Amino acid sequence: MSKVLVVEDDPVVQAALVHALTDLGHVVQAVGTAVAALREAGTHELDLVILDLGLPDLDGVAALRMLRGVSNVPVIIATARGAESSVVSSLNAGADDYIVKPFSSEHLAARINALLRRTGGSSSSDSRDVVVLGDLRIDLAQRGATLGGEPIALSRREFDLLAYLAQRPGRVISRRELIQAVWGHPYVGDDKTIDVHASWLRRKLGETAARPKYLHTIRGVGFKLAAPE
Ligand code: CA
Numbered sequence: 001m002s003k004v005l006v007v008e009d010d011p012v013v014q015a016a017l018v019h020a021l022t023d024l025g026h027v028v029q030a031v032g033t034a035v036a037a038l039r040e041a042g043t044h045e046l047d048l049v050i051l052d053l054g055l056p057d058l059d060g061v062a063a064l065r066m067l068r069g070v071s072n073v074p075v076i077i078a079t080a081r082g083a084e085s086s087v088v089s090s091l092n093a094g095a096d097d098y099i100v101k102p103f104s105s106e107h108l109a110a111r112i113n114a115l116l117r118r119t120g121g122s123s124s125s126d127s128r129d130v131v132v133l134g135d136l137r138i139d140l141a142q143r144g145a146t147l148g149g150e151p152i153a154l155s156r157r158e159f160d161l162l163a164y165l166a167q168r169p170g171r172v173i174s175r176r177e178l179i180q181a182v183w184g185h186p187y188v189g190d191d192k193t194i195d196v197h198a199s200w201l202r203r204k205l206g207e208t209a210a211r212p213k214y215l216h217t218i219r220g221v222g223f224k225l226a227a228p229e
Pocket of ligand 1: 052
């Protein structure tokens with residue numbers, strides 16, 4: 001079972017996709033604009049996005065680039081027949097696969113299964129032991145991290161925070177999710193704990209909130225860990 005986001009403005013096509021994906025056993029969320037899709041991808045953990053290239057608010061390739069700014073989620077773009085040039089630019093912008101409309105649900109299922117197999121399926125069960133982002137190396141099994149080969153002295157909580165973000169690189173993780181996952185507390189809207197730990201972590205990564213390299217604050221939303229540009 002995977003969490004799939006369908007981004008499609010045509011209500012008939014959207015309903016058919018939701019129906020087909022639900023039948024395939026996926027948990028499906030559907031939106032009709034690129035802006036709504038970016039909001040979903042920035043705040044929820046998704047396993048797959050099916051992105052229509054012809055959306056009313058943003059050019060599909062631009063939408064894909066922005067999506068890649070907040071998430072590494074696998075993306076299948078859906079395009080109209082004869083739009084091969086947009087397929088090439090979409091793949092260059094970070095799409096994982098494409099499908100030409102109209103497509104059968106069997107065809108879609110085959111593409112989805114192949115992609116999820118390739119990308120390791122459910123993002124929430126990602127169990128790679130070592131995450132490398134630029135010069136930062138996080139060993140999840142050994143609970144240690146190095147920056148440029150030098151060990152970083154981290155408290156247990158700092159490591160937990162770093163590890164949680166590192167397993168979701170490039171993705172914006174909400175404060176609520178971090179408080180619940182790292183601290184095991186229900187979220188009560190008090191951001192101080194997390195901000196304090198983030199600032200300690202930053203200092204150890206040799207950076208500041210104003211000049212982030214790895215740890216980025218997304219104002220009003222949460223945090224993101226990514227390799228430096
Ligand atoms: Ca469309």
